[in-house]
Amino acid sequence: MTQKSDPDIDKSQDLLYTISEVAALLKVNRNYVYKLINKGYLRSIKLGCRKVTKKSLLQFLEQNDGMNFDEIDSFKSAE
Secondary structure (H helix, E strand, O other): OOOOOOOOOOOOOOOEEEHHHHHHHHOOOHHHHHHHHHOOOOOOEEEOEEEEEHHHHHHHHHHOOOOOOOOHHHOOOOO
């Protein structure tokens, strides 16, 4: 049996990002990424260490386009 490869998945791109990688992509520090996760704005999974899927990161960026996260400590949970 042969598996069909999904044409939408680019094998050269990671599907899972570490917290450090997400921080680098968003140009913020690791603590800020953890705040986004703990407040419910960014979904993550625990797989060894905490990871963020590419889909979750793109979804976060799309849903929060134009939002000001400067005062994230005063935000209520998104959930």
